[in-house]
Amino acid sequence: MSSFLHQRQPLNIPSNPYPISPRSLTVSQRPFSIFSRTGLLVLLSLMLVLGVFFPWTGMPQGIFTNSKVSLSKWRDYTLEQAASFVAKNGTVIVCAVSQPYLPFLNNWLISVGRQKHQEKVLVIAEDYATLYKVNQKWPGHAVLVPPAPDAQTAHKFGSQGFFNFTSRRPRHLLNILELGYNVMYNDVDMVWLADPFPYLQGDHDVYFTDDMAAVKPLDHSHDLPPPGKKGRTYICSCMIFLRPTNGAKLVMKKWIEELQAQPWSKAKKANDQPGFNWALNRTAAQVDLYLLPQAAFPTGGLYFKNETWVQETKGSHVIIHNNYITGFEKKIKRFREYGLWLVDDHALESPLGRL
């Protein structure tokens, strides 16, 4: 499998700077003046550059057949192929990303790379632009599970499009479990400060973090917390680790059922997180659940809002989640304020480079 995938690398556009040279040769044999030939070459190079950066836009047919074919091959790349390509030691790290989130993906990837886990990352692209962009820079590390959700409507937090987009998450995770891998899911508005894997102790089915901002004792229980005000817990669907056990699969199946049973409505403007919490509630007796330590995996509602707590727990933080705030600009601003927006100065640590 890996050799099959490595064969795809030469098709990557940047490593093949002259995909149109046979055509330009044909052109130059015709009795054109030097000036117009140069002009034509400049025009062709310009179009090539545009084709490289925006290969999904409808560039003129013909000239870009090569690059289009090489990129469109990723359309047929399956989750099974992708998981087998990236998995190390039976484990994959996944995120689900659409185009507007690419800067966050890049930022998160830099932090993952610093903990030496980048190679296990599989980006589940939620649109074709993202699929092509990531695989062009980092062949084999993005996959799209069709059908792609409608890109125009998927981004606004609380909208039906956003609900549809996040509803795909438990399906992706269940698919990967069915293939037999351990899987860690992360939202990409996260930054790793340390390696989370040593915290995945024991043989539990599902590991998760609490999204409640209330401070817990350092030696808090690792059981599912008691339900909160709305009768359910506030476990975050942002960072989940699953072993390929019947228990973990059961939780994913319940999550899918919960999302179907309580679809999005204008009044509730739900996301997928309540569904995850109901799934945990319903399966708690049959599944081995494990709440990760708050000091290592704090919600943004605690980390960004309680400086006293941050000082008290200094040195224990592992993954920081930029939640309890909405909007790309606000999230970036806050990451910058806390020195966690790494893409400005460290883009080269990301396999995607500068975007």
Ligand SMILES: *[C@@H]1O[C@H](CO)[C@@H](O)[C@H](O)[C@H]1NC(C)=O
């Ligand atoms: C591989 O996975 C096993 C079982 O999950 C774990 O005990 C071991 O430490 C892992 N090895 C590496 C090199 O990550």
Ligand SMILES: *[C@@H]1O[C@H](CO)[C@@H](O)[C@H](O)[C@H]1NC(C)=O
């Ligand atoms: C969300 O999914 C539902 C059910 O599949 C569909 O009817 C609806 O059009 C989708 N809405 C958006 C905005 O994508």
Ligand SMILES: *[C@@H]1O[C@H](CO)[C@@H](O)[C@H](O)[C@H]1NC(C)=O
């Ligand atoms: C599940 O939710 C119900 C309703 O809030 C609650 O009474 C029950 O204790 C919860 N079960 C678990 C295991 O958290």
Ligand SMILES: *[C@@H]1O[C@H](CO)[C@@H](O)[C@H](O)[C@H]1NC(C)=O
């Ligand atoms: C902030 O953290 C401190 C130290 O852990 C804690 O005593 C206090 O209750 C927290 N404040 C809030 C508003 O949760």
